[in-house]
Amino acid sequence: MSAFDLTPPDPAQRATLEAGLDEAERRVLLAHGTEAPFCGVFLDNKREGVYACRLCGLPLFRSAAKFDSGTGWPSFFAPYAPAHIRYVSDNSHGMVRVEEVCARCGSHLGHVFPDGPPPTGERHCINSVSLGFVDDGEPLPDPLGRGDNQAAT
Numbered sequence: 001m002s003a004f005d006l007t008p009p010d011p012a013q014r015a016t017l018e019a020g021l022d023e024a025e026r027r028v029l030l031a032h033g034t035e036a037p038f039c040g041v042f043l044d045n046k047r048e049g050v051y052a053c054r055l056c057g058l059p060l061f062r063s064a065a066k067f068d069s070g071t072g073w074p075s076f077f078a079p080y081a082p083a084h085i086r087y088v089s090d091n092s093h094g095m096v097r098v099e100e101v102c103a104r105c106g107s108h109l110g111h112v113f114p115d116g117p118p119p120t121g122e123r124h125c126i127n128s129v130s131l132g133f134v135d136d137g138e139p140l141p142d143p144l145g146r147g148d149n150q151a152a153t
Helices: 011-019 023-030
Strands: 049-053 059-062 085-090 097-102 108-113 123-126 131-135
Touching: 023 108, 059 123, 059 131, 085 108
Parallel strands: none
Antiparallel strands: 049 059, 049 131, 085 097, 097 108, 108 123
């Protein structure tokens, strides 16, 4: 369960949200691309807060679950809420992986691997351009106007 409205944006809302994306964000979020390793803005972010979907604002990961995986992408051992991430089989590029997408808008986030630290053993390897960041105590983004913008914790 989630305290957030997980209903997908309607076509008009989606068009408005997509209009605000730059080329790199479109390539990753909408076309399932990947940003280059070791260049993402959130790779070395040490601030306390919440990482949210760049497109729809749904909170995806807490900073307390972030760790340095050495892979070149921000990595987390657990999502903000299990219902906020949807998992999709990805057999592209000659590999078998599990893609992660935002459960509300379907935007591509990255992939999850079973080689993370305790307590979950998961490594959610996420593209920085798929994320926004909100400092603890600040309101979460609410681009869909659903009243889902309580303070980040």
